[in-house]
Amino acid sequence: MNVLLADDDDLLASLLGFRLKKGGYCVHHSSNGKEVKEYLKTNRPDIIVSDIMMPYFSGIELINYVRKDLSLDTPIIIISSAGNEENVLSAFELGANDFISKPFSPTELMVRLARELKKT
Amino acid sequence: MITSPKIPTDLLWGLSSFFMGLAVVYLISVFYFRNKITREAQKIREKKKELSPIVSEFLFYDENGDKIEKINYIGLKIEVRELIKHPFDRKVLTEILMDLRKDVSGSTRKELFHIYQDLGLHEDAFKNLKSWRWEIVSKGIFELTQMHVEEAYKPITSFINDRRPTVRKQAEIAVVSLKREGITFFLDHTKYKISEWQQLKLLDVVRNKEDYIAPPFRLWLTSKNNHVVLLALRLIKHYHQNDANSSLITLVNHKSNYIKREAIHCIKEFNLTEALPVLKSVFDKNSTDIRMHILDTIAEIGSEADLPFLENIEDQNYSFMVKNKAVRAINTIKPEAILPTKDIESGADILEAEKTLEQNTLEVVETDVPEVSHKEKDTPESNMNALEPNQELTDTASGVSHKSDANPLEKQTLELRVEAIELDGVDILDTNNALELTDEEIAFLPLIIDTETETLSVSTKANGKSLVDIKVVFEELKPERIPVDFDYSFLPFVVEPQREPIRNIATIPVVFEEVFAMEEERTRDIASLHVEYEQVVAFQEQKPVDILSLHVEYEEVFAPEDAKTSEASPVDLLDFSDLSLSEEKSSEHVEGQKDSVLDYIDWPVDFELLFQEQTWDHKVEFEEQEVNENRVSLDAIIPKPKFHEELETMALLENIEELGDEREIPFLKSLMETESSPTVLERIGSILDHFVSVYKKQEVSNTSESEKEYSVFEELIYKGDLETRLFLLNEIAQLGDAKELPLLHTLVSDENKLIRETALKVLHALQNRLEEDALAFGIQDDHASISIEEIIKKDDPDFFKLNFEPTETIEKTKERKYKGPSNTGDRNTLFDHLCSMSTKFYNKRNG
Numbered sequence: 001m002n003v004l005l006a007d008d009d010d011l012l013a014s015l016l017g018f019r020l021k022k023g024g025y026c027v028h029h030s031s032n033g034k035e036v037k038e039y040l041k042t043n044r045p046d047i048i049v050s051d052i053m054m055p056y057f058s059g060i061e062l063i064n065y066v067r068k069d070l071s072l073d074t075p076i077i078i079i080s081s082a083g084n085e086e087n088v089l090s091a092f093e094l095g096a097n098d099f100i101s102k103p104f105s106p107t108e109l110m111v112r113l114a115r116e117l118k119k120t
Numbered sequence: 121m122i123t124s125p126k127i128p129t130d131l132l133w134g135l136s137s138f139f140m141g142l143a144v145v146y147l148i149s150v151f152y153f154r155n156k157i158t159r160e161a162q163k164i165r166e167k168k169k170e171l172s173p174i175v176s177e178f179l180f181y182d183e184n185g186d187k188i189e190k191i192n193y194i195g196l197k198i199e200v201r202e203l204i205k206h207p208f209d210r211k212v213l214t215e216i217l218m219d220l221r222k223d224v225s226g227s228t229r230k231e232l233f234h235i236y237q238d239l240g241l242h243e244d245a246f247k248n249l250k251s252w253r254w255e256i257v258s259k260g261i262f263e264l265t266q267m268h269v270e271e272a273y274k275p276i277t278s279f280i281n282d283r284r285p286t287v288r289k290q291a292e293i294a295v296v297s298l299k300r301e302g303i304t305f306f307l308d309h310t311k312y313k314i315s316e317w318q319q320l321k322l323l324d325v326v327r328n329k330e331d332y333i334a335p336p337f338r339l340w341l342t343s344k345n346n347h348v349v350l351l352a353l354r355l356i357k358h359y360h361q362n363d364a365n366s367s368l369i370t371l372v373n374h375k376s377n378y379i380k381r382e383a384i385h386c387i388k389e390f391n392l393t394e395a396l397p398v399l400k401s402v403f404d405k406n407s408t409d410i411r412m413h414i415l416d417t418i419a420e421i422g423s424e425a426d427l428p429f430l431e432n433i434e435d436q437n438y439s440f441m442v443k444n445k446a447v448r449a450i451n452t453i454k455p456e457a458i459l460p461t462k463d464i465e466s467g468a469d470i471l472e473a474e475k476t477l478e479q480n481t482l483e484v485v486e487t488d489v490p491e492v493s494h495k496e497k498d499t500p501e502s503n504m505n506a507l508e509p510n511q512e513l514t515d516t517a518s519g520v521s522h523k524s525d526a527n528p529l530e531k532q533t534l535e536l537r538v539e540a541i542e543l544d545g546v547d548i549l550d551t552n553n554a555l556e557l558t559d560e561e562i563a564f565l566p567l568i569i570d571t572e573t574e575t576l577s578v579s580t581k582a583n584g585k586s587l588v589d590i591k592v593v594f595e596e597l598k599p600e601r602i603p604v605d606f607d608y609s610f611l612p613f614v615v616e617p618q619r620e621p622i623r624n625i626a627t628i629p630v631v632f633e634e635v636f637a638m639e640e641e642r643t644r645d646i647a648s649l650h651v652e653y654e655q656v657v658a659f660q661e662q663k664p665v666d667i668l669s670l671h672v673e674y675e676e677v678f679a680p681e682d683a684k685t686s687e688a689s690p691v692d693l694l695d696f697s698d699l700s701l702s703e704e705k706s707s708e709h710v711e712g713q714k715d716s717v718l719d720y721i722d723w724p725v726d727f728e729l730l731f732q733e734q735t736w737d738h739k740v741e742f743e744e745q746e747v748n749e750n751r752v753s754l755d756a757i758i759p760k761p762k763f764h765e766e767l768e769t770m771a772l773l774e775n776i777e778e779l780g781d782e783r784e785i786p787f788l789k790s791l792m793e794t795e796s797s798p799t800v801l802e803r804i805g806s807i808l809d810h811f812v813s814v815y816k817k818q819e820v821s822n823t824s825e826s827e828k829e830y831s832v833f834e835e836l837i838y839k840g841d842l843e844t845r846l847f848l849l850n851e852i853a854q855l856g857d858a859k860e861l862p863l864l865h866t867l868v869s870d871e872n873k874l875i876r877e878t879a880l881k882v883l884h885a886l887q888n889r890l891e892e893d894a895l896a897f898g899i900q901d902d903h904a905s906i907s908i909e910e911i912i913k914k915d916d917p918d919f920f921k922l923n924f925e926p927t928e929t930i931e932k933t934k935e936r937k938y939k940g941p942s943n944t945g946d947r948n949t950l951f952d953h954l955c956s957m958s959t960k961f962y963n964k965r966n967g
Contacts, residue, residue: 011172011216012223018176105226106180 001117004045005029006036006062007079008054016049019106020113033057040070047117048076049109052087060090067095075116077109167212174200175216179231183855191832194851198836198844204239214241214263221266236267249275254284261287265294273298281311289318296325300332307340307348314347319354326355338364346376353382362390369395372402380410388417396422400429411438412445419449427453434458769800777807782815831859837867846878853882858890 003025007013010031017027028045030036033056039045048066052059059078066072078091078099088099097119098112174196181193203209217236221229236242245267248260261279264272276298279291292310295302303326314322326332340352341364353371356364371383372395387395399414406414415433418426430453433446450457769791776784785808792804833856837848849867852860864886867879 009219009223011168011219014169014172015176015179015220015224018173019180022180102223103221103225103229104223106224106228107226 001047002026002028002043002045003113004036004039004043004048004050006031006033006048006050006054006059008032008051016106016109019110023110025113033062036062037065040066044072045074046120047113048074049113050076050078052078052080052084052091060087060094063091063094063096073120075120077112077116079104079109163208164212164215167209168216171203171209171213171216175213175220175235178235179228187832190855194832194836194848194855197851198840198847200239201844201847204241207244210241210244213239214244217241218263218266233268237269242267242269242272245269246272246275249279254287257284258286258290261290261294265290265297268298270298273302277305277309280306280309285312288312289315292318293321293325296322297329300329304335307337307343307352310348311345312347314351319347319351322351323354323358327358334359334361336363337361338367341367341371346379349374350376350378350382353379353386357382357386357389360389365390365392365394368392369398372398377407377410380406381413384410384413384417388420391421393421393423396426400426403433408439408442411442415442415445415449419445419452422449422453424454427457766797766800769795769797770803773800773803773807777810780807780811782811785811785815831856831863833860834863837863842872842874845875849875849878849882853885853889856882856886860886 001024003020005013005017005020005027007016007029008031013029013031017029020027028039028043030039031054033054036050036054036057048062050059050062054062057065059080063076063078066074066076075097076091076095078088078096079102080088080091080099081102084101088096088101091099097116100109100112177193177196178200182189185193200213204213214236217232221232224232242264245260245263248256248263249272251257251260257279261272261276264276273295276291276294279287280295282288282291292306292314295306299305303322306322326334334355337352337355337359338361340348341356343349343352349371353368355361356368368383368386368390369392371379372387374380374383384399386392387399396418399417403411403414415430418430422430427450430446430450434443434450438446447458776788788804788808788811792801792808795801795804833848833852837845840848852864861883864879864883867875868883870876870879
């Protein structure tokens with residue numbers, strides 16, 4: 001299973017990437033919106049895990065891009081900071097499948113990931 | 121003549137050069153420091169990238185992982201230990217952990233804290249506490265707080281009364297965060313002011329503490345520090361500790377307005393009615409702000425007995441806000457006790473205004489222009505209450521017009537009660553104002569005006585009466601709304617006969633399905649009867665030996681060819697016992713059988729004999745079996761004679777001896793207790809002796825083998841320096857197993873004294889741990905080791921599936937050559953052998 005991990009926080013991305021790889025996923029990490037866009041032009045991940053706040057291209061824009069421009073129904077899990085509920089609502093309106101609020105347990109992310117993949 | 125002063129050009133040049141140089145130095149230094157900071161940031165970033173995978177590896181290390189993971193982990197630990205010798209790396213590692221702490225929760229966060237302390241990074245923070253620079257100390261406290269280093273509690277408590285406010289505030293947060301008793305210590309010891317912001321932060325810390333049991337905060341209401349009293353009051357309110365009523369009432373008289381206010385809030389929160397006299401008594405002494413709080417509280421907890429006090433306030437010369445509050449309190453206690461008075465016209469004024477209006481409207485009627493609107497702008501109420509004369513009442517919100525004759529059922533009479541003034545004039549509705557009425561405002565009006573009311577409305581228009589004055593006689597409407605007297609008596613006669621046949625028809629297919637289900641159940645029962653098969657046989661001990669029953673067993677020999685049969689009678693799998701016997705031996709038994717009475721103790725041999733003897737008509741037998749498929753299971757139902765049970769037991773024992781190992785000892789013991797036949801008992805005894813002796817031998821050999829196993833620490837220890845070796849020895853104490861024992865034995869006689877001593881300690885620790893583990897494992901193993909017979913008795917069909925699933929096992933069993941009972945030492949399970957039996961049998965049959 002290919003996971004696109006979009007997060008500008010390299011530390012957290014590294015941690016999550018490690019956990020996901022350990023869980024048997026193939027992870028591609030993009031640290032900003034441009035990279036995500038480039039990656040999506042040529043690749044089709046099975047699931048996208050994206051932070052809401054990213055340089056150049058926010059998580060909200062990413063959802064919009066995936067759902068409207070690319071017309072993909074790839075599951076998208078949004079990672080948001082606590083107190084960022086408005087953005088989460090926008091994300092859901094645009095077609096995000098799930099969200100997880102920081103701080104979170106990587107195991108919880110794994111469970112949510114597996115659940116979303118199971119749905120598809 | 122004015123002459124300009126002579127300035128020596130050299131000096132000017134000199135000054136210019138100096139300032140130019142200064143500027144250059146400044147620019148260079150700016151450039152240098154900027155570059156330095158950027159370089160450092162870059163370096164930190166790169167270091168973080170380098171270290172973050174190591175941190176991830178540590179965080180998600182699985183102790184039950186494979187050997188490679190374990191080696192990696194130990195290697196990384198050594199690497200990290202080397203890294204953290206450098207302050208810069210330590211700093212970066214701390215930063216990484218601190219950053220990750222913000223983003224992760226749960227077990228990962230706990231592991232993060234553990235790593236932080238395990239790598240000794242907290243020692244740096246402890247060093248920071250000793251710094252003379254307040255920002256360093258503050259940073260150290262913050263770090264220790266964030267990483268939950270409980271050991272830091274005591275050193276940090278000394279900063280509670282530090283004269284530097286930043287350090288002090290950080291220490292306060294730390295003390296409250298680190299330990300449950302921190303809040304009590306803080307409240308007991310703090311001497312300084314606790315700012316509002318700090319109080320909020322402390323409240324937040326306390327609120328977010330897990331499993332926090334709040335102490336009785338009333339104990340700090342007597343504190344000499346007013347800020348402590350204030351915080352205690354807030355905590356009392358937050359935790360609803362209403363056991364300090366007297367103290368709260370007393371605190372209403374406190375000098376500090378903050379404390380007074382908080383005490384009043386608590387009184388209001390806890391509904392302390394006994395505080396009302398005190399509140400009233402202190403009312404006059406207090407500021408406007410406190411007075412308003414008191415009035416709020418009286419409004420909340422007061423009764424009608426307090427109305428005179430409130431009315432008195434309203435009458436006296438208090439401030440506007442206080443008076444308003446008092447009126448509000450009165451109206452809260454007794455709703456509408458005081459009605460609006462401001463800008464409300466008196467009765468005489470109304471009469472005059474209405475008379476004028478009457479005259480105007482009459483003129484309007486005379487001119488026969490009903491649409492003429494009359495705008496009353498005196499009061500908003502009058503505007504709102506105007507009614508339109510001969511127009512339909514328009515719902516402005518929905519745009520739906522309610523016609524008077526739209527629905528006769530909805531017709532409701534409108535009776536206007538004109539109390540003060542009886543006017544026959546024309547009511548004029550201001551259309552604009554009518555449009556301002558919302559649905560909610562006119563919702564209470566059941567206004568559907570019929571022809572009569574139309575005339576009425578034309579003749580009695582806008583008297584200047586408010587809508588509130590228009591009274592609706594609901595009593596008259598009620599009988600109209602229930603005009604139909606429904607007779608429900610016919611319902612049972614009509615509905616019930618209709619429903620019943622429908623229900624019956626509907627339920628037919630369900631019943632049909634259930635019948636099928638029951639049939640399936642039965643089939644299953646038959647199939648599963650073989651579970652009871654053994655139990656039935658066990659009770660029929662006295663029945664005579666029936667040689668023919670061997671024939672039945674023979675049939676079951678072929679059962680593995682048919683998957684269903686094999687599953688239906690798993691016990692019969694055990695009948696493939698002495699397949700390794702030679703043909704010569706078999707032929708001897710054939711003769712023996714011809715000449716003598718069958719000795720059922722030698723049943724397995726006889727069974728073999730039968731097999732050999734009857735192979736010629738095997739095909740016939742097989743066909744017969746296929747024709748009567750159900751016969752096998754039906755046979756299983758039929759109780760069998762006692763000798764058959766013994767034969768089975770003996771066959772089972774043979775199999776156990778041949779294929780089983782020490783794991784069958786508990787079962788054999790249990791069998792020994794249940795069996796009564798001396799032959800069987802003797803056989804069990806011999807098998808038990810055999811297994812016990814084999815087990816003891818295996819124990820010895822296993823111990824020696826395990827000791828020879830490779831230890832992941834061995835190479836690392838021999839290559840590492842003294843520190844690494846000591847570290848690895850500690851790791852062995854924590855993570856090591858039996859494989860490390862030989863290594864430790866070697867290290868006990870090491871040249872280095874320190875290594876020797878540590879190795880000895882670790883050896884003892886490891887041995888103790890292994891013993892404990894062994895005991896725990898033994899207990900588990902007792903529960904886990906279920907012998908074949910127990911499993912078969914449970915008749916769990918999945919059991920066989922599980923054993924056949926792994927392809928490797930199947931391949932191995934296919935290749936494995938049976939070597940008799942001595943082969944039990946190879947640690948293959950009994951089930952592996954059983955699985956291989958069928959393959960072996962077919963191989964044998966096919967030459």
